[in-house]
Amino acid sequence: MSDQPLPPGATIGIVGGGQLGRMSAIAAARLGFRTHILTDDPDGPAAQVAGGATVGGYDDPDALRRFAGLVDVVTFEFENISADGLALLATLRPVRPAGDILRISQDRLAEKRFLAESDVPLAPWHAVEDRAALDAAAAALSYPFVLKTTRLGYDGKGQRVIHRPDELDPAWDGLAPHPLVAEALIPFACELSVMVARGLDGTVRTFDATENRHRHHILDLSLAPAPVPAEVCAEAEALAVRIAERIGLVGLLGVEMFLDADGRLLVNEIAPRPHNSGHWTMDACLVGQFEMHVRAVAGLPLPPPGRHSDAVMKNLVGPDEMALWPAILAEPGLVAHLYGKREARPGRKMGHVNRLFPRGGLPGAFGIEAALGPLARREPPDA
Ligand code: ADP
Numbered sequence: 186m187s188d189q190p191l192p193p194g195a196t197i198g199i200v201g202g203g204q205l206g207r208m209s210a211i212a213a214a215r216l217g218f219r220t221h222i223l224t225d226d227p228d229g230p231a232a233q234v235a236g237g238a239t240v241g242g243y244d245d246p247d248a249l250r251r252f253a254g255l256v257d258v259v260t261f262e263f264e265n266i267s268a269d270g271l272a273l274l275a276t277l278r279p280v281r282p283a284g285d286i287l288r289i290s291q292d293r294l295a296e297k298r299f300l301a302e303s304d305v306p307l308a309p310w311h312a313v314e315d316r317a318a319l320d321a322a323a324a325a326l327s328y329p330f331v332l333k334t335t336r337l338g339y340d341g342k343g344q345r346v347i348h349r350p351d352e353l354d355p356a357w358d359g360l361a362p363h364p365l366v367a368e369a370l371i372p373f374a375c376e377l378s379v380m381v382a383r384g385l386d387g388t389v390r391t392f393d394a395t396e397n398r399h400r401h402h403i404l405d406l407s408l409a410p411a412p413v414p415a416e417v418c419a420e421a422e423a424l425a426v427r428i429a430e431r432i433g434l435v436g437l438l439g440v441e442m443f444l445d446a447d448g449r450l451l452v453n454e455i456a457p458r459p460h461n462s463g464h465w466t467m468d469a470c471l472v473g474q475f476e477m478h479v480r481a482v483a484g485l486p487l488p489p490p491g492r493h494s495d496a497v498m499k500n501l502v503g504p505d506e507m508a509l510w511p512a513i514l515a516e517p518g519l520v521a522h523l524y525g526k527r528e529a530r531p532g533r534k535m536g537h538v539n540r541l542f543p544r545g546g547l548p549g550a551f552g553i554e555a556a557l558g559p560l561a562r563r564e565p566p567d568a
C-alpha cells in the first residue's frame with residue numbers, strides 16, 4: 186500500500202514549521218495535496234499556508250501521535266528530531282526520507298563516517314571525543330583548522346576556526362555539546378552544492394551544480410549553473426548521485442561541497458531536505474526542488490527538472506535587506522519570495538529573490554550585481 190503513489194487530496198505531514206516547509210506546502214498544494222505541519226509555532230511560515238498544524242514539541246510522543254494520525258506520509262523540513270521521535274513516527278506512517286538518513290545527517294561524526302565509507306572525498310577530519318584528542322587533532326591537522334560541534338549547527342553556528350594552541354581550551358569549553366569534529370581548513374576556490382532527488386522506484390534526478398557565496402556565514406548568493414568547468418559540475422552531480430544511492434534516499438537531499446585550489450571536490454555536509462541553495466530552481470526549472478521533494482515523498486514519478494534559464498538567487502537577510510522589500514517589488518525581473526516571518530531580526534532569512542538569465546547567459550560578477558537592482562552590493566562578499 187505504502188508503495189503506491191499518494192492520490193490527489195492525500196495529506197503530506199511535514200515536521201518543522203519554517204520556510205522550507207512553507208515552500209514544500211505550496212508545491213504540494215499545486216499538485217493537489219493537503220499538508221499538515223508539526224511545529225512549535227502555530228503562526229510560523231509553514232503553518233500559515235498549510236491545511237493544518239499540530240502544535241507541539243518534536244520529541245513529544247503525544248504530539249507526534251496526533252500529527253501522524255492526521256497525515257498519510259511524513260517528511261521533514263528540519264533534521265533535529267530525536268531518534269525516539271523518528272522511531273515512533275516510523276511505526277505509524279511511511280517516513281521519507283527514512284529516519285536512518287536523518288540520524289546520519291544530524292550528527293557530523295556519523296555523517297563523516299558514512300561518507301568516508303562511501304568513498305566520498307572529504308577534508309581531513311578527526312573525531313574529538315575528549316581534550317587529549319583535540320591536541321592530537323591539532324598536531325595532525327596543524328593550524329589553522331576548524332572545530333565543529335557534531336549536532337545542531339547551522340549558518341556557521343557551533344564552529345570555530347582555531348589559529349593557535351592557546352585557543353584550544355576556550356574552544357573545547359565553548360563548543361557544546363561534545364564530542365566535536367576537527368577538520369582541515371580548506372582554502373577553497375568556491376563552494377558548490379547539488380540537490381539530488383530519488384523516487385520510490387529508484388529514479389534519480391539532480392539539479393545543476395550551484396555555486397554558493399556566503400556573507401557572515403549565511404548563504405548570500407547562489408549562481409546556477411555554477412560557473413566552473415563542465416567536468417567539475419558533472420563530478421559534483423555524480424558524487425550527489427552516489428550519496429543518494431548509498432544512503433537509500435527517498436526524497437530530496439542537498440550536498441554541500443568545496444572545490445579546492447587544485448580543482449578537487451570535497452564534500453562538506455549533506456542535508457536530506459530542500460536546501461537554501463536550491464531556491465533558484467523554483468523559477469528556473471519546470472520542476473523546482475520543492476515540487477521534486479513532494480513528488481519523491483508522495484511516490485510520484487520524477488521528471489527531469491527541465492532547467493530553462495540560468496539563475497542567481499539572493500537571500501534577503503535581516504532588517505537591512507527587508508527594508509529594500511518595496512524597491513524589490515518595484516524592480517522589473519526580480520522574482521520575489523517572502524516567508525511570512527513576523528520580525529526581521531539580524532541574520533534571519535526573511536525571503537529570497539531569483540533573477541533569471543537565458544541559458545548560458547549567467548553574467549560575470551559585475552553583471553550579477555547590476556542585475557540585482559536594489560540588492561546590488563556596495564561592499565565585497567566574504568573572502
Ligand atoms: P553549517 O551547518 O553551519 O552549514 P558547515 O559545515 O556547512 O556548517 O559550515 C558553514 C560554512 O563554513 C561553510 O559553508 C564554509 O563556508 C565554512 N566552512 C566550514 N567548514 C570548512 C572547512 N573545513 N574549510 C573551509 N571552510 C569551511
Ligand code: MG
Pocket residue numbers: 441454
Ligand atoms: Mg552548511
